[in-house]
Amino acid sequence: MEGLLQQIVNGITLGSIYALMALGYTMVYGIIRLINFAHADIYMIGAYVGYYCMSFFGLGFLPSLIIAMFICTLLGIIIEKIAYRPLRNATRISVLITAIGVSLFLEYGTMFFVTANVRTYPEMTGLLARTIKMGNIVISMQQILLVSITIVLMILLQFIVKTTRIGKAMRAVSMDKDAAELMGINVDSTISFTFGLGSALAGAAGVLVGVYYNSINPLMGMVPGLKAFIAAVFGGIGIIPGAMIGGYFIGAVEVLVAGYGNSMYRDAVVFGILILVLIVKPSGLLGKNTREKV
Amino acid sequence: MSILKVNKITKSFGGLTAVSKASLELEKGELLGLIGPNGAGKTTLFNLLTGIYVPDSGAINLFREGEEVALHGLRPHNICKAGLARTFQNIRLFKDLTVLENVRIAMNKNIKYGFIPSFFHLPSYRWEEKQSIDDSIELLKIFNLDDKKDELAKNLPYGEQRHLEIARALATNPKLLLLDEPAAGMNPAETENLTKIIGEIREEFDLTILLIEHDMSLVMKICERIYVLDHGMVIANGTPEEIRSNKRVIEAYLGEDINDA
Numbered sequence: 001m002e003g004l005l006q007q008i009v010n011g012i013t014l015g016s017i018y019a020l021m022a023l024g025y026t027m028v029y030g031i032i033r034l035i036n037f038a039h040a041d042i043y044m045i046g047a048y049v050g051y052y053c054m055s056f057f058g059l060g061f062l063p064s065l066i067i068a069m070f071i072c073t074l075l076g077i078i079i080e081k082i083a084y085r086p087l088r089n090a091t092r093i094s095v096l097i098t099a100i101g102v103s104l105f106l107e108y109g110t111m112f113f114v115t116a117n118v119r120t121y122p123e124m125t126g127l128l129a130r131t132i133k134m135g136n137i138v139i140s141m142q143q144i145l146l147v148s149i150t151i152v153l154m155i156l157l158q159f160i161v162k163t164t165r166i167g168k169a170m171r172a173v174s175m176d177k178d179a180a181e182l183m184g185i186n187v188d189s190t191i192s193f194t195f196g197l198g199s200a201l202a203g204a205a206g207v208l209v210g211v212y213y214n215s216i217n218p219l220m221g222m223v224p225g226l227k228a229f230i231a232a233v234f235g236g237i238g239i240i241p242g243a244m245i246g247g248y249f250i251g252a253v254e255v256l257v258a259g260y261g262n263s264m265y266r267d268a269v270v271f272g273i274l275i276l277v278l279i280v281k282p283s284g285l286l287g288k289n290t291r292e293k294v
Numbered sequence: 295m296s297i298l299k300v301n302k303i304t305k306s307f308g309g310l311t312a313v314s315k316a317s318l319e320l321e322k323g324e325l326l327g328l329i330g331p332n333g334a335g336k337t338t339l340f341n342l343l344t345g346i347y348v349p350d351s352g353a354i355n356l357f358r359e360g361e362e363v364a365l366h367g368l369r370p371h372n373i374c375k376a377g378l379a380r381t382f383q384n385i386r387l388f389k390d391l392t393v394l395e396n397v398r399i400a401m402n403k404n405i406k407y408g409f410i411p412s413f414f415h416l417p418s419y420r421w422e423e424k425q426s427i428d429d430s431i432e433l434l435k436i437f438n439l440d441d442k443k444d445e446l447a448k449n450l451p452y453g454e455q456r457h458l459e460i461a462r463a464l465a466t467n468p469k470l471l472l473l474d475e476p477a478a479g480m481n482p483a484e485t486e487n488l489t490k491i492i493g494e495i496r497e498e499f500d501l502t503i504l505l506i507e508h509d510m511s512l513v514m515k516i517c518e519r520i521y522v523l524d525h526g527m528v529i530a531n532g533t534p535e536e537i538r539s540n541k542r543v544i545e546a547y548l549g550e551d552i553n554d555a
Contacts, residue, residue: 163419164412165405172388172399179386182344184374184403184466 015251016150021228024198030238040225041106046206076199236284303352327517379468400465
């Protein structure tokens with residue numbers, strides 16, 4: 001029993017990371033129907049920015065997190081502007097291939113500048129290095145930090161999307177871009193904002209992963225990126241609460257498979273979920289089944 | 295006093311010239327009809343006016359409170375802000391939103407509150423939100439949709455969806471309203487009702503209205519002046535009586551061999 005609780009704690013921690021990343025996938029998909037493969041690399045760059053802030057400039061955790069989120073926001077907006085905006089009216093497949101190109105560019109561009117060596121985040125000190133023991137369950141302060149920051153960011157996101165002017169514009173654009181434009185909504189700046197918002201969350205996830213797992217490398221985004229994407233599909237791509245649920249679900253499944261089954265199979269099980277979802281309910285947990293109109 | 299001047303605009307798609315050197319002039323407060331056979335370029339002309347297409351050549355100028363605004367080359371959302379709103383031939387509502395939300399989206403561009411007030415639901419936020427809800431309901435009352443404000447747009451009957459589209463266009467606070475086949479698919483009683491509403495909103499909102507319509511009884515009844523488009527060119531312009539007896543118009547509709555028949 002205690003073993004299970006411990007696994008659930010670990011699952012929630014991992015799930016937070018997936019949920020943060022899945023939100024970016026889902027928001028961008030919701031607004032321009034693009035699976036932004038470069039998203040996982042923004043997460044990687046967030047981790048590197050956090051790393052340099054902490055180890056070279058000696059900044060604390062929170063300032064590093066904020067700087068990483070800020071730089072990732074800019075990066076997301078720039079990528080959208082340079083790579084995707086010129087393809088606004090192109091076929092979806094060309095945009096998708098461009099996204100893969102941007103992803104490779106970021107991965108190997110980063111490798112060029114910082115080399116392919118694995119870097120280790122500085123050890124956390126003080127409060128952040130502590131752990132809490134409850135019976136045999138160990139919860140580290142880092143886990144608590146990671147989960148609570150994730151939850152704060154998700155609440156903020158919900159607020160932005162539900163109540164602000166730009167959030168409402170986002171929802172309108174995701175429903176009908178052309179009609180929204182004719183209602184006086186600036187579609188381009190709304191799309192930029194969406195990319196920025198998603199990238200900020202990915203950057204935060206990167207720093208949190210760096211702090212939690214310590215090691216980072218230029219290709220670190222590939223596998224978590226795919227899993228976060230699966231989380232988004234599982235919850236219903238384009239649906240924000242779906243991405244949150246999906247993230248936690250995938251995180252929990254992965255940890256439980258590793259803990260009780262065979263850790264070799266955890267990736268297989270997660271990708272198996274993707275196949276199952278696509279067969280049974282392609283629109284995802286919270287998605288509505290829609291028939292394609294002819 | 296003219297409100298919109300369209301000067302020789304042209305738009306081609308590949309080899310097809312959809313609109314060719316079309317010139318129009320709309321007087322403030324007028325109710326104009328735009329008619330023409332299928333494929334004459336009417337909807338393309340609307341798309342040019344609202345910025346969905348950029349004209350290959352020519353100029354579109356809007357006159358607003360003595361100021362002249364060049365609309366050609368502006369993005370659709372800026373054209374909307376300049377005071378031009380439209381409805382669509384095939385209804386383009388936000389289907390999964392409620393009737394009220396559809397109208398409120400169109401008011402989004404006028405919202406003034408910033409990030410902070412909306413985050414903490416400060417009085418300025420609450421006041422403006424309430425104001426926008428009240429304004430939207432006022433608008434819906436004109437179309438008798440206020441008691442259906444919480445229904446999803448897609449669940450409304452067809453005729454009411456058309457009404458809602460007009461209400462949504464009005465919510466952007468336009469000076470000039472373009473209606474693309476507002477009576478399409480309506481029965482005579484509904485068309486009658488729509489005719490009445492168009493007249494009312496024109497008075498109440500001090501609007502200039504340009505409408506595309508195939509229902510000639512509606513056009514001839516309410517339009518003060520009619521432009522006729524054929525093969526992308528303006529072939530006639532005048533009062534309904536003049537249009538009815540215009541030779542070129544009859545030819546365009548019935549074919550060239552009218553005299554031989």
